[in-house]
Amino acid sequence: MLLPCHSLRLQALAVAATAVAVLAGIVVTAAPASGPVPGETLLDETDFPAFTVTGDTASCVAIEAISPSDPRILKITTTGVVSTFPKITATLRNTTPLARREIIHARFLMRTTDSARESGEGAAQFELEDSATFAISGQYSARAVGQWREFNIPLRLVRECPPGRAAINFRVGDRPQTIEIAGLRIIRPRPAVTDIASLPATPVQPGYEGSDPGASWRVAARERIERHRRSPLAITVVDATGAPVPGAQIHILQQRHAYRFGAAVRADFVAADTPRGARYRATISRHFNAVTFENDLKWERWLRNSATPLAAARWCRDNNIDLRGHTILWPTNTRLPDRFSDIANDPNALRAVIDAHITDIAGRTSPLVRVWDVVNEPFRNHDFMDLLGADSMAHWFRVARRAAPDARLYLNDYGIITGGGMDTTHQAYYERTVRELVAAKAPIDGLGFQAHFDRILTPPSRVLDILDRFSRLQREIELTEYSTQIEDPALAADYLRDMLTVFYSHPSTTGFILWSFVKNSGFRNTTWLQDSAGNRSSAGRVWHDLIYKQWWTDTRLVAAPDGTATIPAFHGRHAITVQAGSHETTVLADLAPGGTAVCITIPNTVVTAFLRSGKNESR
CATH class of the missing domain: 2.60.120.260 (Galactose-binding domain-like)
Incomplete structure (x- = not known):
């Protein structure tokens, strides 16, 4: 036509x-x-x-x-x-x-x-x-x-x-x-x-401002990471009487970050009792301390099959993997399960069905899900609020809190940091919505920023400005869905490095979640970490270099004459191994902001033999 x-x-x-x-x-x-x-x-x-x-x-x-x-x-x-x-x-x-x-x-x-x-x-x-x-x-x-x-x-x-x-x-x-x-x-x-x-030509993939190694934002980011992501880990080694053990060998090896570094995964793969499922679970444990299920907790999928995501969620709990629930409500008629399509314009019936769904999914997953996206993408998807009233969103948060009292509750939306950070209309709506929820005393704990970057890559300094703006709302912030459409693998790796650095450096943020991590796994994401054979990409090498090397504690110390040793370590769980002679003791300690003190006791007989051997270097 x-x-x-x-x-x-x-x-x-x-x-x-x-x-x-x-x-x-x-x-x-x-x-x-x-x-x-x-x-x-x-x-x-x-x-x-x-x-x-x-x-x-x-x-x-x-x-x-x-x-x-x-x-x-x-x-x-x-x-x-x-x-x-x-x-x-x-x-x-x-x-x-x-x-x-x-x-x-x-x-x-x-x-x-x-x-x-x-x-x-x-x-x-x-x-x-x-x-x-x-x-x-x-x-x-x-x-x-x-x-x-x-x-x-x-x-x-x-x-x-x-x-x-x-x-x-x-x-x-x-x-x-x-x-x-x-x-x-x-x-x-x-x-x-x-x-x-x-002739003048606009590059198809123009890169981004602030990508050069000497960009000023990098120095400030490193300083913030040192200030906000590390604290003193103070270790004291004593014998059974409380006397110090000088010269004891101490190895501090981080086991887990406090910060959530994760990815969207498939619950059916996680729950599968097959060799492929075992490989998938091993990959998750190697790469991440948090996951979200890409589709399995969405309303329609949950009604069709709740057993699989529940089984996968139990594996996450048993293996110390934080689970982000995505999503309780996508408040649009196009996301309303087919069986409820006839009540889309009936406010009383729709209100009752929504409340029942929130109570069901949040309640049945309550011991398993650490964080919930209660409402997803309300800027564009608002049919439910249009019918039920602007105050309905605050009500949904309250119902979720009653059903899942220990879960962190989030509002998740896109367009906040993508597109050059220039979608000011979307940003203003998001801020206004959060302020309205807070004013209504809705139990909102966090702000979810989707980050599906297309051709326009937002400069790191602009992302930091946006994080500063929303941190004034005094709620934690997570990057909940990271993906790119960058065809150049080197550029994709560089941008992942810089976005990880930006978010980890900002004190208001608590996590960074990739949206898929295996090449050609369904959702198109050019920043994949590995292919189906397990070969790491450039982005995968960046992920591991930052998270498990640069931002990871692996330090050896010797106890001072007073039996102490203190280092700044990254927040999270650490294995502290103390060796005195042939005796070795390992304890686990969680390092939180402000610092943690750990006292490790060595049996008297071991200490006596160790001190007599003359191998204690601090003697």
Whole structure:
């Protein structure tokens, strides 16, 4: 279906003032790479009304400027998900053929005003097409969030294209979204260009600010880790009478972090009594001290099969793996189990069903689940609150607290730190919602930040600013779902290293959860730790280097003349082994913020022999 692009005469919305350059009345997030490309204009923003729509799940509106300082805008809205993406298209104005291998240049600005993506990004695939043969001469996947972002795209034609056949397309449609295009210029360079690299070009994966080894945020992060993640572990070695044992050999080896480092896993694999299940459980124990079940505790899955996640949860408890419950409620009709679809508009019936579900799942898992996402993604999913009232969310937290009095209760949402950290509308909603829950005395313990990064990687300094902002709400914070779509393995590893460092360094955070960790395991995540054969990726090596080497205590000491030894150690459980002569004693100690003192007693007969041997180095 071919539909015209509607035209409106509206004043453009104000844009955020945090940007650094102004182009034609539009504030953009980065200055242009260079000046305009000189040449023949083949298409520009005056052609917005000529754009047409192919597909019935998209629409476009050309918004005319009221004053010279206002931009013309092409507003493109996608309402559904389809396998064949709709396209917004317009024909170029060339009056002579575009030659084979001729180079043209496209430049436009784009921003997103609404997106169903968990990264908060809007997407459009820009392409040059021969409308008669459908030959594509070039494609570029453009991503943007709430701030205007500039794109420069040089394209080389694959074949000659006569006048009236060359067209540009914006393909959209993989998620509901609204994007806006401005500042469009399609230029045929004059003089002609033969070196495509000489034209301004926006990289597909641009990296991120603050990635250099000398970035200032790194020094501050290291200082915060030292200050907030380590405390004194004081050991005293004595004999049965309380006398010190100088020279005793002490080995402190960390067993477990206090901080939750985990991943989303499959409960059926965890619970499986098979060789594959055994390997899966061993991998979890080797990599993580926390997990979340990717889908098994969601409402519909729980009703179909609660036995498997309960069995997997018992294994987690027995093996000292913290379990994050995800999620009690996804408050939208599309996530309501099929058996309840007929009560979606009946407030009394829906309220009773929700309360029963919270009581059931939180109560039956109460001894097993340490943390619960009580409500998931309320910014976009709010059918239940629309029907039952804004105060219903606070009520759900209270019901969860009664059913699971020892679990930490979280509000989980996306768009807070992804997309360059520029989804200010989403951030404001999240903060306002948390404040309303606190004012209603809802028992909310924590804030869950999803982190499904797409093409736009948020600078570490910006993530720290956001953490500082939300830490003022005086609730703990966890990164609950980390994934990336970074095609460069080295860049994926670098960004994982920096996000781990940012979160571990911030005193308000308590955990970092990967969303899947095995390559090609279902959910698409380019930051996987290992493949199906167990081979570690670059990201996997980063994970282990930070968590089990750099942030891990493994130290040998000798007791001083007064029998003591003290070191700063990372918070968590430690095995302290004391050796005096041939005697060896090991005790476990949990190191908490502020420090822990441990006194280890050696039998008198061992101490006497040890001191007489002359092997106590401190004597």
